[in-house]
Amino acid sequence: xxxxxxxxxxxxxxxxxxxxxxxxxxxxxxxxxxxxxxxxxxxxxxxxxxxxxxxxxxxxxxxxxxxxxxxxxxxxxxxxxxxxxxxxxxxxxxx
Amino acid sequence: xxxxxxxxxxxxxxxxxxxxxxxxxxxxxxxxxxxxxxxxxxxxxxxxxxxxxxxxxxxxxxxxxxxxxxxxxxxxxxxxxxxxxxxxxxxxxxx
Amino acid sequence: xxxxxxxxxxxxxxxxxxxxxxxxxxxxxxxxxxxxxxxxxxxxxxxxxxxxxxxxxxxxxxxxxxxxxxxxxxxxxxxxxxxxxxxxxxxxxxx
Amino acid sequence: xxxxxxxxxxxxxxxxxxxxxxxxxxxxxxxxxxxxxxxxxxxxxxxxxxxxxxxxxxxxxxxxxxxxxxxxxxxxxxxxxxxxxxxxxxxxxxx
Amino acid sequence: xxxxxxxxxxxxxxxxxxxxxxxxxxxxxxxxxxxxxxxxxxxxxxxxxxxxxxxxxxxxxxxxxxxxxxxxxxxxxxxxxxxxxxxxxxxxxxx
Numbered sequence: 001x002x003x004x005x006x007x008x009x010x011x012x013x014x015x016x017x018x019x020x021x022x023x024x025x026x027x028x029x030x031x032x033x034x035x036x037x038x039x040x041x042x043x044x045x046x047x048x049x050x051x052x053x054x055x056x057x058x059x060x061x062x063x064x065x066x067x068x069x070x071x072x073x074x075x076x077x078x079x080x081x082x083x084x085x086x087x088x089x090x091x092x093x094x095x
Numbered sequence: 096x097x098x099x100x101x102x103x104x105x106x107x108x109x110x111x112x113x114x115x116x117x118x119x120x121x122x123x124x125x126x127x128x129x130x131x132x133x134x135x136x137x138x139x140x141x142x143x144x145x146x147x148x149x150x151x152x153x154x155x156x157x158x159x160x161x162x163x164x165x166x167x168x169x170x171x172x173x174x175x176x177x178x179x180x181x182x183x184x185x186x187x188x189x190x
Numbered sequence: 191x192x193x194x195x196x197x198x199x200x201x202x203x204x205x206x207x208x209x210x211x212x213x214x215x216x217x218x219x220x221x222x223x224x225x226x227x228x229x230x231x232x233x234x235x236x237x238x239x240x241x242x243x244x245x246x247x248x249x250x251x252x253x254x255x256x257x258x259x260x261x262x263x264x265x266x267x268x269x270x271x272x273x274x275x276x277x278x279x280x281x282x283x284x285x
Numbered sequence: 286x287x288x289x290x291x292x293x294x295x296x297x298x299x300x301x302x303x304x305x306x307x308x309x310x311x312x313x314x315x316x317x318x319x320x321x322x323x324x325x326x327x328x329x330x331x332x333x334x335x336x337x338x339x340x341x342x343x344x345x346x347x348x349x350x351x352x353x354x355x356x357x358x359x360x361x362x363x364x365x366x367x368x369x370x371x372x373x374x375x376x377x378x379x380x
Numbered sequence: 381x382x383x384x385x386x387x388x389x390x391x392x393x394x395x396x397x398x399x400x401x402x403x404x405x406x407x408x409x410x411x412x413x414x415x416x417x418x419x420x421x422x423x424x425x426x427x428x429x430x431x432x433x434x435x436x437x438x439x440x441x442x443x444x445x446x447x448x449x450x451x452x453x454x455x456x457x458x459x460x461x462x463x464x465x466x467x468x469x470x471x472x473x474x475x
Contacts, residue, residue, distance in 0.1 A: 026127055
């Protein structure tokens with residue numbers, strides 16, 4: 001999984017019918033030091049996140065392993081809101 | 096999912112029989128600031144898009160989760176036409 | 191899908207039994223302007239292509255969605271021979 | 286599979302229910318010479334690893350082929366703790 | 381599929397039980413001119429290869445389409461030992 005900050009929202013009215021009702025978030029990818037890498041991805045929000053929250057997302061077929069995304073043309077899903085992580089004993093992020 | 100602008104069309108007569116009747120679009124990938132990255136991908140158009148429209152596409156096995164692409168050798172599908180997105184409260188694109 | 195030129199052929203006698211009878215092509219990836227990117231991939235040829243032809247190939251699990259490749263350890267398949275594509279009204283390639 | 290060093294731990298309380306009880310590790314990717322590449326990934330720990338251990342992880346749908354991760358939105362899993370590897374007869378790492 | 385030279389071996393005693401009995405090889409990726417790219421991957425050896433041999437490997441879910449790897453957390457498998465390949469009529473490698 002990759003780490004990201006919820007950077008924004010996206011609206012799409014004309015879409016695959018199976019995607020109706022899903023929320024899309026624009027995610028800004030983070031490195032392990034909690035710095036933005038400059039890469040973005042659009043993910044389905046399976047949890048109800050807010051702008052600025054730090055999350056984990058899963059890509060590929062794993063993004064369809066939630067009740068919300070199963071069988072849908074979705075290749076990225078937010079599957080966790082991060083509380084904290086540490087590297088080598090140093091806390092890099094705390095919610 | 097990734098953001099892209101529909102840049103052109105592609106015609107292929109001699110192809111896997113299961114692909115008959117599908118439309119192919121050449122997509123120019125966009126970053127979150129609505130700038131073209133220079134990367135291209137060819138995707139099946141599941142929605143009937145026009146040149147210049149901004150879309151989202153799904154890759155990998157997720158590209159086969161539409162009625163049009165199920166069970167076909169297709170690894171990228173346009174699954175939404177984007178109305179708008181914003182980053183940090185700033186609108187980056189509006190249709 | 192990605193665009194490529196059929197650059198060469200590959201022979202492998204000692205292989206997974208399920209791959210017997212398949213033809214392998216060395217593909218040189220093309221960008222949307224029909225220029226070689228310098229990247230190569232080996233793909234199963236599901237169509238019977240010739241050296242120099244411009245093709246589309248599918249990657250990942252989508253490469254197994256042909257009668258020839260189903261259930262086989264193959265992650266790239268040529269699924270179309272390209273007739274033409276255009277970007278912004280300009281023809282970039284014609285067979 | 287890729288090689289990595291277990292660099293840290295991650296805690297996420299608010300997550301997809303199917304992920305309850307799983308442990309997340311922040312992995313620092315290694316090259317074949319046992320040097321860190323600077324890339325990080327978050328993986329589910331299917332083995333009970335400790336900080337500093339050298340492991341192999343699998344990505345994509347293959348990350349769901351363990352009892353712990355089956356059917357869950359997980360795209361990276363630690364599936365082995367490495368004892369040793371060698372390149373061209375030279376030992377690059379020993380536990 | 382990608383081309384690679386078998387560069388070394390890897391031993392891992394503590395691993396997912398379903399991986400028992402599999403052999404792991406460290407592969408050094410080759411470009412189409414038979415030059416090493418500097419990238420490495422660890423793959424399951426489904427064929428019994430020796431150090432220095434030139435092989436093809438498949439990635440992702442396709443790596444599980446062999447009797448040896450089916451249903452196992454393996455995302456790269458050696459599926460062919462290469463005899464020869466040529467580009468534009470020029471032989472780039474012969475076993």
